[in-house]
Structures are given as structure tokens and as C-alpha cells.
Amino acid sequence: MENDTCLVRRRPRMRRVFAAKIEGTRPMTVFMYEGHGAEDDWHRDIAKYMSIRHPNIIQIYAAASSNNIHATIFHDDMIPFNHFLDLHRDSPLLTVYIHDYCNAEFKAVSHFFFLKFKRRLSQCECTFWIRRSTGRLCADLVPGEITYYYWSAGSSWQAPRQGIKSLDIPDQEAMVVHSLTLAQYHKICDWDLARPRYILIPAGTTVTLGTVISCSPDDYLGDFVEIAFLPDVLRKAFPDSWLLSDGAEGELAENGWTRFNAGDMVHNSTTIWLNLRQHLHCEYWLSQANHIFSSLKISSGFENYVVVDDIEFKIIIPRIKAAHLSGFLFLCPPKDLQTGPSSFRWPSCPAYWSLDPSGVERLSKKDAARLGFPCIRLAAEVSTNSWDAMIYAGLRQFHRGKGFDPDSQDVARHLGHPFYRLSVPSVYDENREQGTYLEDERSSPKDGTQHASFSNLSSHTFAGLTAGGETTGRPHLDEEMPVLSRTFQIVMSVQLTLILFLALASAL
Incomplete structure (x- = not known):
């Protein structure tokens, strides 16, 4: 008890684990329970252990209790x-x-x-x-x-029945x-x-499922470089409705928009989201990752290259304070977020308030706020996965052990996986002016699709993006100006010399 506050501090309950040996028996493992409520936990856990027996579930040997310390003894050393x-x-x-x-x-x-x-x-x-x-x-x-x-x-x-107690054997590979x-x-x-990472998406950014990008270690998708992509990876049925956190039900109109009554959002804030996930991107990537890295001469910083595996768009509606507010919230059809076969971004108007049940007359943000409607917040993030150098080294070793060239796409071809394509081919091979396939086109899938990358700015940052996805600022000269041939330069020089000579002659 603390004298200055007269408060009784109770010891937090905990469970400690010890290796022990009881005389005449083999080594044991002891769990000791201490602190306030420890006896209840001890009795509850013993009931669990007594209810089931299986070789892969710890087996109780004995139990003891003394001076508010409770112990359970288990067979074997764990x-x-x-x-x-x-x-x-x-x-x-x-x-x-x-x-x-x-x-x-x-x-x-x-x-x-x-x-x-x-x-x-x-x-x-x-x-x-x-x-x-x-x-x-x-x-x-x-x-x-x-x-x-x-x-x-x-x-x-x-x-294996012998377990894995010793893996110190020759020829482990x-x-x-x-x-x-x-x-x-x-x-x-x-x-x-x-290594999972959840990265916030800036407004106006187009995100493509299955892409592999290099991004900063923080959790914000600002400056990044896309290195590879999968063509047309959206194989699941596209979701046709939004998911709601509080179970509120909306009314679906013929044009695909969903209407919610403002009165249903009075008591709590509401989060409405759309989740786009494909479960096989990472396995596709792991089957050919070393091929991509070797093609791009990447030999370090592997943990900074992430696979975009999931995209989640959220519409957050704060709690409506006015109890008798009359109006409607309208959400766009989920398909309005899709900009390509597997690319997504916020549309210009994903949600709005209206006093009109049909939604024809939209309220501006200013008018909606004046009438007491809460501000509509938009949020989006991508779920990504990455691996370190050790994992990629193991993949190389395992693929070679299976008889495949780890620097090729032979494993992906063998498993029937789609081939990754490079987003920045000029980085690794300037001689391939038009090639985007990593393998000979005869052995690659021919789907005729075009790549919708992160705003189609694979090797640039988003510093020049507007909310509409257009680029701003001065264009890059190396992308705008063609290289003049030597013969053309000579002809132009002769013509300029003649023009200068005629101008001087006329002046005299």
C-alpha cells in the first residue's frame, strides 16, 4: 500500500517458465503463476491441459500451490x-x-x-x-x-516421425x-x-496491383520507382459494393451509386471501405524475383523493394451531431475507382451529400458544412510485402537445387505463373528500344494488354503530379528531343552557311 495515496497496488499476474528436473525423472518444464488473479488463471489452464491429450500438445505431469505461487509441471524440456x-x-x-x-x-x-x-x-x-x-x-x-x-x-x-531436434546433418541443402x-x-x-508494410497513398495517385516498387522506409507512398509489373492481374470478380463498419445498409440505384440516409449515421462515425486483394502476387514474384534483380543489376537494399498485394480505399464519415439532420450520402460505384485492368485511384467525386433523394442536386462542401453535414474524409493505403537478402539468397539456392537457372524465368514458366515485365527496361539494356518482356516474346504470354503503372511514371517521382494525375512542370529534354544524325547535321550546316552568305551579299 502507498502511504501518500492509500492505494493498494496489486502485483500484475504473470507466468514464468523454468526448466527443472525432479529426482528420478527426466527433465521437466515448470510454469509458475504469480500475482493478482494468478490462481484463477492456473485453474483455468489446468482444465485446458486435462481436457485433451495429443503428442503435439504439452502434457501435464503434476501441479502444486503454496503461498500464492501456483505451479504446473509438464513432461519434457521445452x-x-x-x-x-x-x-x-x-x-x-x-x-x-x-x-x-x-x-x-x-x-x-x-x-x-x-x-x-x-x-x-x-x-x-x-x-x-x-x-x-x-x-x-x-x-x-x-x-x-x-x-x-x-x-x-x-x-x-x-x-517426419523423428522430429527436427537435430538439423546438423551433412548435405542439408x-x-x-x-x-x-x-x-x-x-x-x-x-x-x-x-515483411508486411502498410503504406499511405497520396491523393491523385494511381496504384497497380502486383507491381514491384522501390520506396522509402517510411509508411508514405511519396517518391518511389516502379521496377516491374504483372499484366492484367485482376483475376477475381471486382467487388460490386462498399463494406460498412457499423452495418448500415444503403440503397443501390440503377446507375450503380449507393445512397445512405444521414439519419443512420447520427450516433457513431462510419467507415466505408473497398478492399482489392489478390493472394498470388507474392508467389508469382518469388518465382522470378532473382531474375528481375539480376536484369536490373540490383544487388543490395532488397528489403526496400515491395510487392503491392492489396489496396484499400476508405471513406470516413464523422459522427453527425445534429440528431434530426435530413439528407443523404451518395457513394460512387466501386468500378469508378478502376482506371485499368489492375489499376485504381480515387475518382474526382467518390462521395457527396445531397438533400435530394435522387442525388441530382449535389451539395457543395461549403453548403454541406453550413447545413451541419460532416466533412467526408478520404483515405487509401496499400498493403505490401518485402523480403531481405537472406530470403532471396535462399530462393536462388533452392531454385538451383531443383535444376532451374535462378537468373531466368524458368521456375515461373514451370509453375504456369505469369511473367513479370520490366517497367524501366532502359536501365538494364539500352539496346532493347522496344522490348518490355524479360524473356523472348515467343516464350512469354501474349495478352495484348497495356501496362497501367503508378500514374505511368515508372522512373519518376510524384513531385509533378496534380490531383487529376497529369504531370506539371517542364518536360524532360531527353524525352522530347530526338538525336540528329551526322549527315543531317552536315546538311543543316551547309544550308545555314549559304543563307548567311546570301544575307551578307545582299547587304553589300
Whole structure:
């Protein structure tokens, strides 16, 4: 108790983990619960452990309680999954192998859990360990740090019965290459080893799904360079409606616009969004990333090159303060945001207020504010993924081990993936004046589509963009002026000399 405030401070509850050895037994792991409410947590967790038995779920050995300290003892010595992973962090192939092994093990646990309790077990409900004696993944049914994702496709191979307690074996590369398929390796790199980034989009910027860009480390899509793109990557059906955070229902008009009653937005702020996501961009990229980098002579800073995997547009309506405000909010059709096969940007008027139920008479921002309507806020961000040099080195090693040239697009061709094209071909090969395919056109897909890049300014910044997407400022001279041939220059010199001579003669 603090004397000056007369407040009783309660110790925060915590759970400590210890390695222990009970006389006459093998090594054990002890969880100790301390602090206010620790006894309740201890009883609740014991009930979980007693309700299920599985080789990949920690098994209780004993429990004890004394002086407000409560302990649960488990069979075997447990290694935190992250600690085990750190032992092999210098090997990208083994890192991927461990993740895939644990995905397979957890898939078995989740399936068993579903059969017993008729619901799926989420990785968010668990803390993960490696059992030292067997090398098997072991799930603690108490939430902890999530160290990898359980992707829905699962692993197609059976986890080895001997576990992974020792990976210090000769020819590790051959073991990993033999155990995993190309698709498995790429999926683990995508789901488990990517570095996600959420980047704000400036107003007036066109964004293209599937593109690979180099951008600054901050979370704002200002100055960037686009290096590669996928032609026509929007393969899912385009969403035909906006999603609302508070469940408000709008009325869809024949022209595609959606109308909302202002009275439905009185009590809370409303966020309306449109999400555009394609799940395979990263796997397409990983199958041919080293080819792109080698073509562009890129050898460092790999973590700054991100794949645009998701675009989210948000319309935010603050809470309406006037309880009896009469009017309507109109939202444009989602298709109005699409500027190309896979390119998107805000239209000139995505939303507006109106007193007219038909929406024909739009209120200006000034009039809407005067009448008490809140300001319509627009926000947009892209979800991206990147990888470091270690992951790309592992991809190169794995592709070579599978018999492919890592500096080619052979892996993408083998998997049936679309080919990435360079956005800046002049950077790596000035001799290809018209070529944009990275491979011979005979082996590349011919879809006849044109690339809609980030405002079609692949190698420039957005300093000269207006809200309408047009460029401002002085044009680049190297893009405007053709190079004159030597013969043409001689002819022009002779003509200018004759003109000067005639002018002087007439003056005399």
C-alpha cells in the first residue's frame, strides 16, 4: 500500500517458465503463476491441459500451490520455438524447412482439436515450443507470441516421425530440396517470412496491383520507382459494393451509386471501405524475383523493394451531431475507382451529400458544412510485402537445387505463373528500344494488354503530379528531343552557311 495515496497496488499476474528436473525423472518444464488473479488463471489452464491429450500438445505431469505461487509441471524440456529457429537463422533453406514442418504438425493438431471440440484451433490461442527429446512441435493452449502463420492450404507432406531436434546433418541443402516442392517453399516465404508494410497513398495517385516498387522506409507512398509489373492481374470478380463498419445498409440505384440516409449515421462515425486483394502476387514474384534483380543489376537494399498485394480505399464519415439532420450520402460505384485492368485511384467525386433523394442536386462542401453535414474524409493505403537478402539468397539456392537457372524465368514458366515485365527496361539494356518482356516474346504470354503503372511514371517521382494525375512542370529534354544524325547535321550546316552568305551579299 502507498502511504501518500492509500492505494493498494496489486502485483500484475504473470507466468514464468523454468526448466527443472525432479529426482528420478527426466527433465521437466515448470510454469509458475504469480500475482493478482494468478490462481484463477492456473485453474483455468489446468482444465485446458486435462481436457485433451495429443503428442503435439504439452502434457501435464503434476501441479502444486503454496503461498500464492501456483505451479504446473509438464513432461519434457521445452525449447521456445523462436529460440530453436534462431539456431538455424543463418540458413534460409533450413528456416523455410522448419516453418513448413511446424505448419504440417500444427495442421494435425488443429484437425484433432476439431474432431474433439467441433471447432478449429487457431494459432492465436497457442504458444509454440519444440520438445527437446523428440524434436516435435508442441502447442501450449495459452496464447503467446505468434511466430508463424497456419495457412489454409496446409502442408502436403507428412511430418517426419523423428522430429527436427537435430538439423546438423551433412548435405542439408539436398535434404530440404528433396523434402519441399517449389510451391511449398514459395508459400512459406510468402506467408511466414515476408515483411508486411502498410503504406499511405497520396491523393491523385494511381496504384497497380502486383507491381514491384522501390520506396522509402517510411509508411508514405511519396517518391518511389516502379521496377516491374504483372499484366492484367485482376483475376477475381471486382467487388460490386462498399463494406460498412457499423452495418448500415444503403440503397443501390440503377446507375450503380449507393445512397445512405444521414439519419443512420447520427450516433457513431462510419467507415466505408473497398478492399482489392489478390493472394498470388507474392508467389508469382518469388518465382522470378532473382531474375528481375539480376536484369536490373540490383544487388543490395532488397528489403526496400515491395510487392503491392492489396489496396484499400476508405471513406470516413464523422459522427453527425445534429440528431434530426435530413439528407443523404451518395457513394460512387466501386468500378469508378478502376482506371485499368489492375489499376485504381480515387475518382474526382467518390462521395457527396445531397438533400435530394435522387442525388441530382449535389451539395457543395461549403453548403454541406453550413447545413451541419460532416466533412467526408478520404483515405487509401496499400498493403505490401518485402523480403531481405537472406530470403532471396535462399530462393536462388533452392531454385538451383531443383535444376532451374535462378537468373531466368524458368521456375515461373514451370509453375504456369505469369511473367513479370520490366517497367524501366532502359536501365538494364539500352539496346532493347522496344522490348518490355524479360524473356523472348515467343516464350512469354501474349495478352495484348497495356501496362497501367503508378500514374505511368515508372522512373519518376510524384513531385509533378496534380490531383487529376497529369504531370506539371517542364518536360524532360531527353524525352522530347530526338538525336540528329551526322549527315543531317552536315546538311543543316551547309544550308545555314549559304543563307548567311546570301544575307551578307545582299547587304553589300
